[in-house]
Amino acid sequence: MPPLKPGDKFPENVVFDWVPIKNQDATLAGSPQDYNASSEFKNKKAVLVSVPGAFTPSCQAYHLPPYIDQFDKLKKQGVDLVVVIASNDGWVMSAWGKVNRIEGNDILLMGDTKSFFSKNHGWDAGMGDRNGRWAMVIEKDGTISYADNESDPSKVTVSGVDAVLKSLQK
Template sequence: MSLKSGDSFPDNVVFKYIPWSEESDEITSCGIPIDYNASKNWADKKVVLFSVPGAFTPTCSVNHVPGYIQNLPNLREKGVDIVAVLAFNDPFVMSAWGKANRVRGDEILFLSDPEAKFSKSIGWADEASGRTGRYAIVIDHGKVRYAQIETEKGAVKKSGADAVLASL
């Protein structure tokens, strides 16, 4: 079942996450993974969730994440409370990727979808690799307002910050 505009965001969506702290700002600092209950935390927020096949990969690191970092002020102007990136990588890798991109605090949440469970549940995991697909979802107070998956390998057209901004 893929998500579409007008759907409710699923209940019981839990990711893994390592919260940023000043003490663990170094890329070699591990931190402690915790559960991040997206369904609960996002119920009364406007959220942009974008998913990538893998941290530290060329398209994801060069074309996808930087667009969201650069457009954070524009997303905030459109009322977005939370921006989160999701990948199948473990929470340690996702935390390091956030630090490598100089993302501090909760500017962008770097979330882990272990075994691509969430992506598989909405039909947006890559069947061949088992990784999360490349997609973007806008959730506004529990309702999906935008949901698009890239169908072209390496493309960042429907899931990039510009496409999401245009939908807001």
């Protein structure tokens, strides 16, 4: 299946593996839940970001922290929600969120283990089961307005917060 592109509708039945962050202790794990992104994104402007893996060098140093640091700028551009996915399970993604001091429901970290979204609708990294490094913006009506994939998954350019912010200002 070809990757989703601007102008496409976000597909139905996209489910991620989510462990909500209820405390900041990375050693205390909550219960995993299904997160139906297709229904949860309805009437929200969402940024969906895919990374090869939680705690990996580029993801930790250059990809996730700028989204956290610049969420207020995204919000000013109408973004309601940022969801970061990786091939890790929900527990690992929750621990990664706790280590990065994520709180609330504006930035959610989830495992792409339920629907294999990255492989079926986005881009994989070409590194076995790992997700690719990409970003897309889903508008409130479900239309994708931005979608781009890193040609080199070790780099953060078109999938980084600066590229997404630039796309929102058009």
